[in-house]
Amino acid sequence: MQTQKLIKLFSQARLNGYTSPQEHEENLALIGTISRKIGILEIILRNSIDEIMQAQNPKWLQSLPQDFELKKDKNEQNPTRDKIISMQSLGFWVQVVEHYKIHNQVFGKDFLDNLDLKKYCAKNPHHFYSTSIMRHHKVSAIIQLFRLIRNRAFHFENLFKITQNGYPRLNVKIQNKHKEKAYIAIKPSKITVFLDDLITNFDKDLITYARYNENIKN
Numbered sequence: 103m104q105t106q107k108l109i110k111l112f113s114q115a116r117l118n119g120y121t122s123p124q125e126h127e128e129n130l131a132l133i134g135t136i137s138r139k140i141g142i143l144e145i146i147l148r149n150s151i152d153e154i155m156q157a158q159n160p161k162w163l164q165s166l167p168q169d170f171e172l173k174k175d176k177n178e179q180n181p182t183r184d185k186i187i188s189m190q191s192l193g194f195w196v197q198v199v200e201h202y203k204i205h206n207q208v209f210g211k212d213f214l215d216n217l218d219l220k221k222y223c224a225k226n227p228h229h230f231y232s233t234s235i236m237r238h239h240k241v242s243a244i245i246q247l248f249r250l251i252r253n254r255a256f257h258f259e260n261l262f263k264i265t266q267n268g269y270p271r272l273n274v275k276i277q278n279k280h281k282e283k284a285y286i287a288i289k290p291s292k293i294t295v296f297l298d299d300l301i302t303n304f305d306k307d308l309i310t311y312a313r314y315n316e317n318i319k320n
Contacts, residue, residue: 119260129262132293133255139297139312140252146304147208147245148195152187154207155198170197192252196245205241213303214240222296223270223287230282239276243286246274248300251293262290 108123120126155162163186166172173189175181181189199205206214214237219226228235250272254261263271273287288296301312 119263121262125260125262129260130258132261132290133258136251136255136294136297139294139301140248140255142308142312143248143297143300144192144252146301147192147248148187148190150208150304151195151198151204154204155202158202167201170194170201192249196249199245200242203238205238209241209244209300209303211237213299217299219243219286221299222292223273223289225269226286227284230278230280230284232280232282233278235276235284239278239284242276243274244300246276247272247286247288247296250274251288251297261293264290 105123108117108126112126117123117126120129159165163172163183171194172186173191173194174186175189178185199208217240218228219235219240220228251261254272261272265271270287270289272290272293273285275283275285277283298309298312301308
């Protein structure tokens with residue numbers, strides 16, 4: 103499509119956020135490819151977190167701290183529990199994991215032990231200044247990165263953006279008990295691999311289901 107048509111349809115301001123019109127097209131194609139996987143993961147994550155929390159307290163939703171915002175349909179007086187669960191944002195579920203410190207229950211022990219974050223970006227560290235990056239740190243990075251990818255994809259933002267020094271814009275900060283910080287990033291070319299790894303953690307057979315559209319194309 104001619105550049106002038108692209109500018110008219112998408113706006114110059116939007117296209118300025120890309121290195122070329124082709125990158126804009128590739129970004130939309132990537133979002134199309136990963137949307138199904140993001141949807142599957144978001145549903146599984148919230149159900150898994152809810153299951154973990156119910157095992158600790160069947161009425162945990164009624165016992166949330168004040169800093170939690172539980173969304174409800176104002177037009178529905180007696181919503182079902184499933185309806186309430188489905189209405190909560192991904193940010194809510196990330197907050198639940200962090201507040202109740204259930205990181206190591208969300209993902210499998212073997213998955214976390216074998217997970218090398220350098221797989222997604224060579225600059226990702228294995229250590230803070232004085233301690234190793236442990237399982238719960240990995241989970242914190244994983245769910246933050248997943249939320250970042252999800253939000254940017256579903257707002258059709260540029261997933262290919264990198265900083266001037268070549269560092270991916272898709273990066274998050276984690277912190278240990280000594281307040282030491284580490285940044286974990288994911289290269290645009292590794293987004294699909296990252297999502298596939300998370301899906302496989304929950305069920306290896308699920309990856310075929312998640313790749314439904316890809317299987318049709320092939």
